[in-house]
Amino acid sequence: MNKTTFFAVGRWVAILAAVIFLICTFSSGKISKTPLEAVEKAVLGKVDTTHLEGSDAQILHRDYGLSANDYDGFVLYSPKDFMDPEEILIVKLADTNQAEQVASAMQKRLDERTAVFDNGYGPAQYDLLTKHSVIRTEGNYVLLLVSENAESALKAFLKAL
Amino acid sequence: MSFSTLLFPFVFLPIAIILYYISPKKIRSVTLLVLSLLFFAWGNPAYLLLMLCSIAMNYFAGLELGHHLQAENHRRAKTVLTVSVIANLLLLGFFKYYGFLLDNINALLHLKLPVRTYLAPIGLSFYTFSLLSYLFDVYRGKAEMQRNLLSFSLYVTFFPKLISGPIMQYHDFEAQLISPRVNLTKLGDGVRLFLIGLAKKLLLADVIGTSFYAMQAQGVQSTFGAWVEAISYTLMLYFDFGGYSDMAIGLGKMLGFELPKNFEYPYLCSSITDFWRRWHISLGSWFRDYVYIPLGGSREGQAKTIRNLMIVWLLTGLWHGASWTFIIWGLYYGILLILEKFVLKKVVDVLPSFLRHLLTVLLVVVGWVFFFSGSISEAFGTISRMFGKGAFLDSTAKYYFSGCWKILLVGIFACFPIGARIGMQVYRRSERAVVLLSVLYFGLLLLLCIAAMVGGTYSSFLYFQF
Numbered sequence: 001m002n003k004t005t006f007f008a009v010g011r012w013v014a015i016l017a018a019v020i021f022l023i024c025t026f027s028s029g030k031i032s033k034t035p036l037e038a039v040e041k042a043v044l045g046k047v048d049t050t051h052l053e054g055s056d057a058q059i060l061h062r063d064y065g066l067s068a069n070d071y072d073g074f075v076l077y078s079p080k081d082f083m084d085p086e087e088i089l090i091v092k093l094a095d096t097n098q099a100e101q102v103a104s105a106m107q108k109r110l111d112e113r114t115a116v117f118d119n120g121y122g123p124a125q126y127d128l129l130t131k132h133s134v135i136r137t138e139g140n141y142v143l144l145l146v147s148e149n150a151e152s153a154l155k156a157f158l159k160a161l
Numbered sequence: 162m163s164f165s166t167l168l169f170p171f172v173f174l175p176i177a178i179i180l181y182y183i184s185p186k187k188i189r190s191v192t193l194l195v196l197s198l199l200f201f202a203w204g205n206p207a208y209l210l211l212m213l214c215s216i217a218m219n220y221f222a223g224l225e226l227g228h229h230l231q232a233e234n235h236r237r238a239k240t241v242l243t244v245s246v247i248a249n250l251l252l253l254g255f256f257k258y259y260g261f262l263l264d265n266i267n268a269l270l271h272l273k274l275p276v277r278t279y280l281a282p283i284g285l286s287f288y289t290f291s292l293l294s295y296l297f298d299v300y301r302g303k304a305e306m307q308r309n310l311l312s313f314s315l316y317v318t319f320f321p322k323l324i325s326g327p328i329m330q331y332h333d334f335e336a337q338l339i340s341p342r343v344n345l346t347k348l349g350d351g352v353r354l355f356l357i358g359l360a361k362k363l364l365l366a367d368v369i370g371t372s373f374y375a376m377q378a379q380g381v382q383s384t385f386g387a388w389v390e391a392i393s394y395t396l397m398l399y400f401d402f403g404g405y406s407d408m409a410i411g412l413g414k415m416l417g418f419e420l421p422k423n424f425e426y427p428y429l430c431s432s433i434t435d436f437w438r439r440w441h442i443s444l445g446s447w448f449r450d451y452v453y454i455p456l457g458g459s460r461e462g463q464a465k466t467i468r469n470l471m472i473v474w475l476l477t478g479l480w481h482g483a484s485w486t487f488i489i490w491g492l493y494y495g496i497l498l499i500l501e502k503f504v505l506k507k508v509v510d511v512l513p514s515f516l517r518h519l520l521t522v523l524l525v526v527v528g529w530v531f532f533f534s535g536s537i538s539e540a541f542g543t544i545s546r547m548f549g550k551g552a553f554l555d556s557t558a559k560y561y562f563s564g565c566w567k568i569l570l571v572g573i574f575a576c577f578p579i580g581a582r583i584g585m586q587v588y589r590r591s592e593r594a595v596v597l598l599s600v601l602y603f604g605l606l607l608l609l610c611i612a613a614m615v616g617g618t619y620s621s622f623l624y625f626q627f
Contacts, residue, residue: 003224003228004225004228004229004232004237007221007222007224007225007228008221008225008241010217010220010221011217011218011221011222011225011241011245013217014214014215014217014218014221015214015218015248017210017214017217018211018214018215018218018252021210021211021214022211022255025207056378057374057377057378058374058375058378058379061371061374061375061378067370067374068374068378069374069377069535095281095283096205099205100203101163101166104166
């Protein structure tokens with residue numbers, strides 16, 4: 001095999017490898033096609049929303065420092081009362097590289113809320129925030145849940161994807 | 162990984178610098194490549210494989226091209242170039258334009274083809290352009306084929322420029338690959354530039370961004386509000402991307418590389434042509450060298466120049482994103498440049514420079530409305546409000562302006578080179594007191610940036626999305 005044939009083979013092998021990679025990655029279902037509304041419906045179906053109210057992009061930026069424009073979509077349910085610990089945030093990412101940042105923002109929010117109720121100031125709320133909270137990244141979705149039914153809501157979230 | 166999160170300046174960067182400096186010269190490139198791949202893979206390692214495939218494909222294509230050219234087999238060289246360019250563009254198109262294309266086919270033909278958008282590897286548009294630059298340079302004889310896979314991989318993945326440029330043309334980077342020069346002066350210069358960029362991002366762009374996003378979420382309904390919103394975005398985008406570019410250039414210097422300037426006080430421009438000599442310089446140079454000039458540039462008469470300009474600006478718009486707003490934004494600049502060059506040249510030339518400057522900045526601000534709007538109708542809604550539709554003032558605009566006018570003034574001041582010139586004068590002096598003052602200033606800047614990183618919330622760089 002002469003040099004140019006070797007290089008041509010190398011080039012085509014690399015192209016083939018890229019195509020195989022793309023097929024494997026995107027047929028694995030890692031990136032969910034489920035619309036955000038369907039994921040929201042599935043999660044809300046498992047959670048008591050009495051203490052929650054729907055929030056907009058401004059609250060998302062205030063509480064999490066995330067700019068709604070950066071993402072494909074989001075659903076935020078914030079506590080009606082400052083003393084309520086429940087909260088739900090679902091972010092549909094525009095790029096999976098955003099996952100780490102979104103999850104960090106969620107963790108920061110969770111830490112801040114936990115600190116509010118620490119030192120016996122709100123033992124029930126502290127308990128809920130530390131024992132019944134979930135931050136989960138699944139492909140192009142990131143979820144934060146603080147709820148009594150966090151576990152079943154998480155299952156519903158995963159099933160919806 | 163983002164330059165403006167605590168992880169980068171306090172964990173990744175110090176480790177990278179130490180490892181790089183203590184590595185024997187022979188393996189410095191290896192160290193840098195490993196660090197660059199780690200930086201790329203952070204957060205989404207799956208795309209590392211794709212990046213490696215891309216590198217391999219273009220590396221072999223470069224060698225093949227080089228050998229065909231040496232054997233004076235130009236027809237084969239052209240075939241290799243065409244196939245490789247198409248492969249690179251298909252990869253870019255698959256991630257960036259596939260969804261947009263299907264959406265438009267569905268809308269035009271009233272079809273319901275399933276649309277699935279794919280999340281792009283970070284920096285895809287930037288590194289694809291680097292790869293294309295290499296292929297074109299080898300084909301046109303501007304550079305030798307790169308036999309060293311390590312050097313070639315480093316050119317593509319060099320972490321300071323990987324995610325958002327500056328887009329380095331291969332022939333500019335080639336010489337530096339052989340032996341990057343590191344010394345304490347360069348390291349100091351690099352740290353200074355990095356800090357300035359970090360401050361632009363955290364202390365200006367992110368602060369201005371807070372009120373901009375709040376205004377966007379609320380929806381401003383007045384002329385005054387629309388102007389405040391557009392000016393806020395104008396400043397935020399500059400300090401965000403300009404800050405990123407300063408950081409990238411600074412990081413390059415720390416590692417012994419010289420990256421090209423990406424911004425030169427763009428809002429001091431006196432014409433649209435001048436604006437594009439000062440804004441995202443590396444992208445403009447890329448399109449000039451690899452699209453505009455090969456198409457014939459301005460050498461083949463007025464009609465062809467107009468055609469070439471419109472092609473370049475259509476592509477520039479598309480490069481920024483798969484959306485009609487970006488396409489309109491690109492064409493807007495194409496039309497403005499054509500008007501400036503062929504229709505209004507005599508008028509523009511006799512205008513007082515202050516007026517010329519003011520008009521250009523006004524056109525640039527209007528252009529950014531297409532950039533930040535979610536749809537064309539939204540963009541025209543904002544523009545019509547800017548030019549008098551609706552009330553002059555509303556309570557939302559009043560409220561946000563009262564909160565942000567000071568930072569907007571600081572931002573406008575920072576668009577001028579006065580501060581930087583004074584800073585450079587001080588920085589270059591060697592008297593002890595001046596050096597101390599300089600150290601204190603940068604120390605304070607660092608403290609403020611840390612406070613912003615710790616206390617603030619994460620905000621990604623705007624150009625990451627492209």
